[in-house]
Amino acid sequence: MNREELKSYLESNFSNCQVSETFDFPLLIVPKEELLSVAGKLKNSSETLFDFLFCETAVDRNPNLEVVYHLTSTTFRHDMEMKVILEDRENPEVESVYSLWQAADLFEDEIYDMFGIRFANHPNLRRIMLGDEWQGFPLRKDYKDDVNIVTL
Amino acid sequence: MIQFSDITSWIHETLSGLLSPGLTFLAELVLAGVAVLAMVLVFVVIFVYMERKVAGFMQLRYGPNRVGIWGSLQVIADVFKLLLKESFAPDSVDKLLFNLAPYLVLAVSFMALAPISWAPGLQMWDTNIGVLFISAVSSIGVIGILMAGWSSNNKYSLIGAMRSGAQIVSYELSAGLSILAVVAMCGSLSVHDIIQSQADGWWIFKGHLPIIFSFVVYVIASTAECNRAPFDLAEAESELTAGYHTEYSGMGFGIFYLTEYINMLVVAMVASTVFLGGWLPFHIYGFEAFNHVMNFIPSWIWFFGKIFFIIFLIMWFRWTFPRLRIDQLLKLEWKYLLPLSIVNLVIVAFITIMGWHF
């Protein structure tokens, strides 16, 4: 499917999700509760077959947190972007997609480490880069460095 | 030309004239020990230098070239550095075994030098079981390595020591069997007799294909016994950092390093004695003029030349081949070398009985 077809496919099949587009990809904004079912449909539906999670990251749109999934299909070679918006800044939690794409294991570890977003049912959620004793989540916009090495 | 036997008998007579028989014996023991020690240390220094140069040239670089002419004093400088460094033992090691292990390994490799015949008449101990003694003694060294690995209380050391144990115990067999092939042909275990039996041609030439095969097996097995690449699993720097001597520093490490080269020396000496005629010159039957020229070259040059040839072979292997895996290593021994060696030995025995060798 090309980009336009994919966009209309998403619009017609995921009625309770918001469909828009970014510069490069069609974008599907998924409600937090339906993440796993929507992702599972995208992965397993014979029309889309998004079997390759090539990037998963988060963006801190103060005050909301967004988890961004970039998906591609090794069969059809179409790409899309999927987003989950988390409004709870104190205790953000979302379902892990590890059961669908194993690549999420390390990606989600890093997101937890940098943004403090917890992933439910993740096999081994840990602070992979910074270590357990680190205070705060550095990539959040409200994180305060003692010393900012760049503007020093 | 001065023969070494003249020198030794002259020393013996002078000492007997001065001292009582018991003291003479003691004095000779000390003299022989010191002489061998000095000789071996000189050899090791040359080997280390040679290894570095061979490695350097094979790897498109010069090797040491700053200390002395062509870096010839580099090894001496390194020995001094090792001597000056603190021999440091970590807190959690078993102190007694940790400190004992290098000396045990060193002592064992020196013991293996006892029956070697260096030149005509220059032999410390002409026992009738010489070759057997060497192969028996050289396998004790593994105890020292296991001690070092176990007492270091380090996981890498332990894995290295275990690998080394498995490896030396296995390769001991085919090394022994390949020597046995020559022993079967010449009918004696004495080092002196084996050399004398090659006066009319080295065993590798007059022993047909089986002895050549034995020689190849012996070189492979002895490379493994020395823990040299491609069989350096006990050290395996890309897997176990430094294997059984990870925790050693200063002269403790220095002794392990020294031992590696002494072991190579022993292996090269045995190989040249058993297969390449020891200190005997190269003769071609029927070419008297050629043989006369060969005779003119002193025996020690022949012996050392053969040693350096074998050592170069071992170094050449080390700087060319990748390392085997532990199961491949054991498979090579138990599935290929050992059965083939046994078959080979049977063939050799058959040839000997029929008297088909020259």
Add this chain to the structure above:
Amino acid sequence: MENQDISLPLEEQTEEFVVNIGPQHPSTHGVLRLEATLDGETIKDILPHLGYIHRGIEKMTESLGYKQSIYLTSRMDYLSAHINNQACSLAVEKALQVEVPERAKAIRIIMAELQRLTSHELWWGSCAMDIGAVTPFFLGFRDRERILEIFEANTGNRLTMNYITPGGVMQDVLPSFVSDLKTLLVKVKGYLAEYDTLITGNIIFQRRLQGVGVLPKEMAISLGCTGPTARASGVSCDVRKYHPYDGYEKLEFKEILNDGCDSWARYLVRMEEMRESIYIIEQLLDNLPEGEYRAKMKGVIKLPAGEYYQRVETARGELGVYIVSDGTNKPYRMKFRTPCYSNLAAVKPINVGAKIGDLMASMATIDLVIPDIDR
């Protein structure tokens, strides 16, 4: 003690043996720590611990401008510095819709393919060293040096060049560039033949890699592996083919695929990629376009608000640059989807049940660069 097999008699029960491979270890090529659980020589479990060289590049970009962030990317995968710079430059150009001159595009591709060659040559040397042969390491470095000399003469630096910049390249190549490259490529072909004699044909080396570290196709897709690692499992994922950039669409080249799935397949894919890179460069050398080497751009770059994603094929796999811009001169968020971070995930599943020596072999053929993992 909890993993003991209770059915065995007491003297046959064994404890598991936890060994930390790294952070300082000769064959992790950097500060990666693998916590390996061993049973004798057999690996039971592997847990990677990262962050020993985490510099927070993503955080730093939020305080720096775009141009200054691009220079940081050469510090991620330092063996693909050109390609990393190219990825960021492409993202910025895409957002600003800048047309890059043809000459600049050609120079970029030549540089990127040379970079891939240097990277694979270094990988070849260190891979052989992990298997235990030391001499190839020096050969690899010798050959890489020849290419680095070209980089040094044309860009001024050897490792972190900062040569590819938004709009084109920093400075034009030397007049002798084409002739230099032609002599170089002849040499490199000779070197590749030497590699095959010394290591590829070697029976010990083949036996060390064949059947080791098997990564099935489904697993490679699920784990998000890219680059030669995935292509050796039969996953077609070459970004140069599927999302061509900088004029790759005009060039003729093969995507190297292998269905072997093991370390040996990964080795062969990389060896073949080197030949393919030479082929790509040769196509461009004969008709290097004349003209400008750089499009005019403003001193301070401001991207229009929005999200941009650009991917390129580095020597190790797919590098993605995800830029969220809020319209100011600094990126709101910049995420680098680095190939090694995803390929690292393959280390555990392919090594459970293997020997320690196999771990080194399969790690070497996955070709991890640790700063690329940690960023």
Add this chain to the structure above:
Amino acid sequence: MKTVLRYLQEVALAFRSLWSGLRLTLYFFTHPRKEIITEQYPENRTTSINIPERFAGEVVLTHDENNEHKCTACTLCEMACPNGTIKIISAQVETEDGKKKKVLDKWVYNLGMCTFCAQCIDACPQNAITMKNSFELSVYNRSDLIKTLNKPGSKLKEKS
């Protein structure tokens, strides 16, 4: 019989593959003059060493024969530098016709911080600074790394 033959063939192939590797290293060993690539650095620093013209060694502020430079103290290079290597200290002077003008007082360059990315050179609108291909930059004292690039008494080159 066939399996034995194939087995022997395999062994022969194995030995041949090992021998081809050995032959290559033997070739390297016996042709040191041709193959060795080590640079004998301190000895060849005046003879065979090759430092390309473009090699980014350090930033210099070019002065012409009249001890004049082109820097207008606009601080674009300072802003372009990603890691605060450059510090431009400017002074206000009064020109003959009574106008106040900003001129360069000190062009401070911290070599210890520099990553040789050449962004300052790229940013400079006057082409006042360039990269020099010097490479022996080590000093005994860290404070020696902080250099003032404008020569004493130098002044801005007048536009002709």
